[in-house]
Amino acid sequence: DIDDVGRKYHLELVLEDVLDKDGTVNCTAEVLYHLGNKNIAPDVHFTTEGELKNTDEADNVFYNRIKSLEKELVAENIPDSHGNVPPEMEPIRLLAWAAAGYVIWQNSTENTKFQLAQIKHVKQVKRSDEYLEFDYTILLHEMVSQEIIPWQMTVLWHPQHGVQVTQDSPQPKHPSE
Amino acid sequence: MKILLVFAALVAAACNEKLFAGDQVLRVTASDEEQIAQLRMLGEQEELQVDFWRHPTIPGRPADLRVPFRSLQAVKIFLESNSISYSIMIEDVQELVDEEKKTMMMSRRIERSTSTFDFASYHTIEEIYNWMDTLVDNHPSLVSKIQIGESYENRPLYVLKFSTGGSNRPAIWLDTGIHSREWITPATGIWTANKIAEEYGQDPSITAILDSMDIFFEIVTNPDGFAFTHSSNRLWRKTRSINAGSRCVGVDPNRNWDAGFGGPGSSSNPCSETYHGPYPHSESEVKAIVDFISSHGNVKSVISIHSYSQMLLFPYGYKTAPAPHHQELNELAKKAVSDLAAVYGTKYTYGSIVDTIYRADGTTVDWAYDNGVKYSFTFELRDTGRYGFLLPSTQIIPTATETWPALLDIMVHVLEHPY
Numbered sequence: 001d002i003d004d005v006g007r008k009y010h011l012e013l014v015l016e017d018v019l020d021k022d023g024t025v026n027c028t029a030e031v032l033y034h035l036g037n038k039n040i041a042p043d044v045h046f047t048t049e050g051e052l053k054n055t056d057e058a059d060n061v062f063y064n065r066i067k068s069l070e071k072e073l074v075a076e077n078i079p080d081s082h083g084n085v086p087p088e089m090e091p092i093r094l095l096a097w098a099a100a101g102y103v104i105w106q107n108s109t110e111n112t113k114f115q116l117a118q119i120k121h122v123k124q125v126k127r128s129d130e131y132l133e134f135d136y137t138i139l140l141h142e143m144v145s146q147e148i149i150p151w152q153m154t155v156l157w158h159p160q161h162g163v164q165v166t167q168d169s170p171q172p173k174h175p176s177e
Numbered sequence: 178m179k180i181l182l183v184f185a186a187l188v189a190a191a192c193n194e195k196l197f198a199g200d201q202v203l204r205v206t207a208s209d210e211e212q213i214a215q216l217r218m219l220g221e222q223e224e225l226q227v228d229f230w231r232h233p234t235i236p237g238r239p240a241d242l243r244v245p246f247r248s249l250q251a252v253k254i255f256l257e258s259n260s261i262s263y264s265i266m267i268e269d270v271q272e273l274v275d276e277e278k279k280t281m282m283m284s285r286r287i288e289r290s291t292s293t294f295d296f297a298s299y300h301t302i303e304e305i306y307n308w309m310d311t312l313v314d315n316h317p318s319l320v321s322k323i324q325i326g327e328s329y330e331n332r333p334l335y336v337l338k339f340s341t342g343g344s345n346r347p348a349i350w351l352d353t354g355i356h357s358r359e360w361i362t363p364a365t366g367i368w369t370a371n372k373i374a375e376e377y378g379q380d381p382s383i384t385a386i387l388d389s390m391d392i393f394f395e396i397v398t399n400p401d402g403f404a405f406t407h408s409s410n411r412l413w414r415k416t417r418s419i420n421a422g423s424r425c426v427g428v429d430p431n432r433n434w435d436a437g438f439g440g441p442g443s444s445s446n447p448c449s450e451t452y453h454g455p456y457p458h459s460e461s462e463v464k465a466i467v468d469f470i471s472s473h474g475n476v477k478s479v480i481s482i483h484s485y486s487q488m489l490l491f492p493y494g495y496k497t498a499p500a501p502h503h504q505e506l507n508e509l510a511k512k513a514v515s516d517l518a519a520v521y522g523t524k525y526t527y528g529s530i531v532d533t534i535y536r537a538d539g540t541t542v543d544w545a546y547d548n549g550v551k552y553s554f555t556f557e558l559r560d561t562g563r564y565g566f567l568l569p570s571t572q573i574i575p576t577a578t579e580t581w582p583a584l585l586d587i588m589v590h591v592l593e594h595p596y
Contacts, residue, residue: 018563081360081411082299083569115562117412139412141565143486144535146429146450148412 006035007110017052025050033110041106059159062091066124066132073124073134092122095163096136099155102165104140113143120150131156137171149173195271199246202230202267205256206239212261216240219255227252243270296368296577298570299360302332302404305397308367309335316374319387325395326465329418332400334465337370339392341377347595348391349478349588350470350550355430355462355541356414357402358566359484361558361576366396366482368577369584382585386592390477393469399430399462412566416460420447428454431483432539433463436547437495440538442531453539470545478552478591479545480584485565486534486557487525489514489583492546494530494537502551503529509590510554513583520579523559530555552591556580 001007009031017023029046065088066073078093079085085093100116108114117139125133133156140149150171156164207213216233219225225248233240244252256263267273294308313320319339326334340346353366373392376383386392397403401417415427425448432443435457439445443453458464470476491506493499500506510527518524530537534557542553559568559576568576 079564079567079569081406081567083564083567083572115565117565118567141412141562145444146414148450 002032004035006033008032015048015052019055020053023053025052038109042108044105056159058091063132063159069124072126074122075119076121078119078122092134093119095134095155095157096122096138098163099136099153099165100138100140100151102163103138103151103153103168106168111144115141115143117141117148125154131158131161133157197270197274199249200270201244201246201249201265202270203242203244203252203256203263204239204266205233205242205261205263207233207236207261209236212236212259215255215259215261219252224248225251241266243267294367296364296371297574299364299573300367301407302397302400305363305367306333306335309337309396312337312370312374316377319377320370320374325469326461328399328401328462329416329460330401330404332404334395334400334462335397336469337394337396339370339373339377339387339394341387343389343391345473345475346389346391347475347477347591348393348473349386349480349591350393350395350466350476350545351480351482351584352395352398352466352541353482354396354403355398355481356483357399357406358412358414359558360406360566361484361568361573362482363396363403364570364573365558365577365580366394368574369581370394370396372577372581382589386588390588390592392588393473393476395466398466401462402427402430414450415452416462418454418460420452421455423447425452428452428460430460430463431481431541432537433458433460434467434539434541434544436540436543437493437538440495440536442495442536442538451537457539466541467544470550471548476545476550477596478554478587479542479550480554480556480587481541482556482558484558485560485562485568487523487559487561488533488555488557489517489525489527490530490533490542490555490557492529492543492553494534494540495543497531499529500546506552506554509552509587513586516582516586517579520582521575523579551596552587554587556583 011029011031013027013029015025015027026049027046029044032043034040034042073092075089075092078089096119097116104114119136119138121137123135125135127133133154136153136155138151138153140151142149150173151168152171153168154166156166205216207216213233213236220227220229226245227248228243230241230243231239242252294311300308309322313322319341321338321340323336323338324333325336328334351366353362373383377387378384399416402413402415405413405417413427415429417427419426420428429443429451432451432453438457439453444451446452454460458467470479489510491500491510507528514525514527526533530540530542540555542555545553558580559572
């Protein structure tokens, strides 16, 4: 506890590459949850030791595939009810996961635990520049309250420039949901 | 004629009557026109009730006659005294009818167990309820199906009873699917129920357990919610009961039990996923289990299966004070989790609900524990969030397979520690 500031956690963790089980990276981090205004995201500082598998080739394949689509990509319910993800949608899901990480970070407190539950809808937005843009509606699952929160996020991505969430906002839930 | 016979046979078979006992079918070959005429005359004699399956037409071509048992002697004397050659084609028509009925039933049974229920996919309520009947059919001396009540929308609440006899033996209660979006749980439940039935008599542990104890297994504990996850909203959690004065539907069935009911580990807002309901046991799905366990009076363990998080939990959720049997429950959980991890390396955490996951009031296991059921556990199955509730069906069998030794550990401990 830090008086008048908040609560700081020191963490030592191991990051595991989801796509390469043997790929692990040690990580130390400090997370500071601010006292008072819960609308400020926690401060995070971290260092990593080691390197993860290079994904340039797969990134470029995905990038070129989307860039060359005649019609904008549109998809829904990823994964579907049975947990299935069509292989060509896997990069779309991974991108959402990375972007959702940002949204989760921005909305976390000591009393929340968010996971990405599902991509309800995703639509590609064609751009004239080199970036890929996707408009996602995702469902976040918050563990403590058990709530499912629909969230809209606009995601930009480029193989060399990484992921960016340019806009995001929680969506109202329908009473039947 | 033939149609009437078939119809009569079906009706008789349905009513289990033996309409054709002793009847025979004779193959008769008339050698000239005179014999053809004689056969026709035979058919016209009402009191004999001879039934032509194949009519006499021209000499040399066989005719088939079904002759009722009581007319057999008379018909045979007639044929012999007129030198009409015949042979007995069917010695006893009833035997054939019985044989066929048995074959039909057997093939239906074989079809149901080998068109094989697919344990590696997720199923609808209808499919699960049908499978339950198949399980009972395939293991009639071990498994029976009982109904403990009805859901809000009047769906039957079925429980599979595994018993080798006795009278009100000490029992283990298992439930899956209380939160409808946790599809991996009924899927694991089905595999596990099947495993229990198959392994009795093979696996020493389950055999020892079932030789002295009964197992009660409710697979679809929240059928209304489950149906809703198929028809409308895959991520629905609660029951589907209407909340007076609110547009929001449903009560969290794992906050509706009378143990710390209404506390901060639940919500008083009907729109919330953890809404505890208007009063304890307001939900018929919960009340049915409460009534069952209370009136049974000899339940020694309650194991309630949820997903996701990979945890093995025990009371309490509604208070931070450790349960009186905390140490024993903790040791047992530790062993179970270790045996689970030994299968595929899946890591579980374990401990009391409040220490391990979050404060939760009005839960199944807290109620059970406070009502004398010492060995009360909650499982949170795979995964830890990568797929969450939408766990791929390819993980059903691995999940069930790794959970099995953990369940056995608990059940064996219950067997070996009577109280």
